[in-house]
Amino acid sequence: MNPTDFQALMVAPEQPLHEALRRLDGTGRGLLLVVDPEGRLLRTVTDGDLRRARLQGLPDSVPVSQLPGHPPHVVYEDATAAAVLALMDQHQIDHIPVLDATQRPVDLVFRRELTQRIWLSSPHLGEEETAFVEEAFRTNWIAPLGPHVDAFEREVAAEVGVGHAAALSSGTAAIHLGLQLLGVQPGDTVFCSSLTFVGSCNPILYCGARPVFIDSEPATWNMSPAALERAFAWAQAQGRLPRCVIIVNLYGQSADMDALLPICEHYGVPVLEDAAESLGARYKGRASGSFGHLAVYSFNGNKIITTSGGGMLVANDPTLVARARHLSTQAREPARHYEHTEVGYNYRMSNVLAGIGRGQLRVLQQRVIQRRAVFERYRDALADLPAVRWMPEPEGHHATRWLTCFTLVGPRASQRCNALMRSMERHQIEARPVWKPMHLQPLFAAAPYFEHALGHDVSRQLFETGICLPSGSNLSPEQQDRVIAHLRLVLEKDEVNRALV
Ligand SMILES: Cc1ncc(COP(=O)(O)O)c(C=O)c1O
Structure with a gap:
């Protein structure tokens, strides 16, 4: 509910019955909040209360505070959606006011919201997936190989302008194989962006190697060239x-990339690009x-296009991709009997899922346009809230806005973000913090970390002050x-935002 609609629900205790009825009709919410002069909730008045008052023959001039009724059912700001729903069920009511610690209403939860969850990023099928999957069934290609796998590889490679592709069971599997292809051995170190999902760097541990984490830069939220330079200087000195x-x-x-790749080239170290979240994006x-x-x-199911679960490894070097296919099918040597000379994996994508992928790939460009439109709608609708800073998109970048993300500026941003996400959760709106950086994860507590600038930990700041919104x-x-x-209801009351207006 927006702040104006919410404000319209507040009435004074002396408001006469007939005026309350008119107000109730105007708001169309079936509920008014009777508040004292300090704004504290005294009671609620529902359609039913007003109708019963009429039936009992109470005069139109009777103040709402004197209507028969019971103390209101309320929750406080830390209530979860489940607790709110339980209270609704217990008392057979459809809306519950949320009070702050001073007993003032700050929010109102409706039952219908609680049954219609809004997801962060859910699968979005096009029109052709079913036909591809049916074809796989009809032709009995229900295997981790088949014509859809081959075609999906060719089509992804063509879409992104890279020579070759290997379809695999997940992005994490693809990174694991990628590290092996680049020769990562036990005891090696691997540099990795700190601000990411753990799937980027768990494979470093699978290889017995040690991660070194690199901070983000504020301009892109991705790897900081300054931090990368310092990490290389440190590594070389060692x-x-x-x-x-x-x-x-x-x-x-x-x-x-124009800033990062020359640094890696200078040291002669190859780059594995984790584009798990950025299919469809462009750079220069x-x-x-x-x-x-x-x-x-x-x-994966939450990505811009999905096969329900799956990944793709791409490279211009055909021998690398051929080797990825080999390793992903248990490293079977070409012999009639099963011959093995090295460790392999069961990492191949199935022909059925590749069929879904082919259908999804046909709508990729449409999905980019749709996700960008979602971002633009948020940005325009909330443009007057100065505490909100959207993830930047610098010149030369064309993002997909896979997720719309923003940070809150000002003091206590972390607590304010948490309060905002808690209140969204209470309304069954899925929002997430920006990734918790890997250097802050207990799993990687011992790993070296290089900040963007000394004393300036950008990824930590983004994690503490950043939120991802529903973006499907x-x-x-x-x-x-x-x-x-x-967002408006909460942020218009946010003290920092108000001070900045
Ligand atoms: C940045 C990043 N890297 C790697 C992965 C791992 O991909 P998957 O879930 O397909 O294993 C994901 C997402 O899931 C991701 O967001």
Whole structure:
């Protein structure tokens, strides 16, 4: 509910019955909040209360505070959606006011919201997936190989302008194989962006190697060239250059490759581009994922296109991709009997899922347009809230806005973000903090970390002050309006925002 509609629900205790009825009709919410002069909730008045008062023959002039009724059912700001729903069920009511610690109403939760969850990023099928999957069934290609796998590889490679592709069971599997292809051995070090999902760097541990984490830069939220320079200088001084650098392209936006790649080239260290979140994005006219020696995409269920689960490894070097296919099918040597000379994996994508992927790939460009439109709608609708800073998209970048993300500026941003996400959760709106950086994860507590500038930990700041909003290409305008209205309700009251206006 937006702040104006919410304010319209407040009435004074002396408001006469007939005026309250008119107000109730005007708001169309079936509920008024009777508040004292300090704004504290005294009671609620529902359609039913007013109708019963009429039936009992109470005069139109009777003040609402004197209507028969019971103390209101309320929750406080820390209440979860489940607790609110339980209270609704217990008392058979459809709306519950939320009070702050001073007993003032700050929000109102409706039952219908609680049954219509808004997801962060849910799968969005096109029209051709079913036909491809049916074809796989009809032709009995229900295997981790088949014509859809081959075609999906060719089509992804063509889409991103890279020579070759290997379809795999997940993005994480693709990174694991990518590290092996680049020769990562036990005891090696691998540089990796710190601000990412753990799938980027768990494979470093699978290889028995040690991660070194690199901070983000404020301009792209991706790997900081300054931090990368310092990490390389440190590694060289130790006589231990990393075996490779994993550069992550977050939230549908490429890292600043023109600044990062020459540094890696200078030290002769190859780049594995983790483009799991950035299929469809472009940087200086080229596809995200076309810059590294190898790159990886994910088709996990929340990605811009999905195969329900899957990944793709791409490279211009055909021998690398052929080797990825070999390793992903248990490293079987070409012999009639099963012959093995090295460790392999069961990492191949199935022909059925590749069929879904082919259908999805046909709508990729449409999905980019839709996700960008979702972002633009948020940005325009909330343009007058100065505490909100959107993830930047620098010149030369064309992001997909896979997720719309923003940070809150000002003091206590972390607490304010948490309060905002808690209140969204209470309304069944899924929002997430920006990734918790890997250097802050207990799993990687011992790993070295290089900040953007000394004393300036950008990724930590983004984590503490950043929020990802529901961003799916299938988010309806009505759902987005619900998110926008709720953000307004909370942020217009945010003290820092008010001070900045
Ligand atoms: C940046 C990043 N890297 C790697 C992965 C791993 O991909 P998957 O889930 O397909 O294993 C993901 C997402 O899931 C991701 O967001």
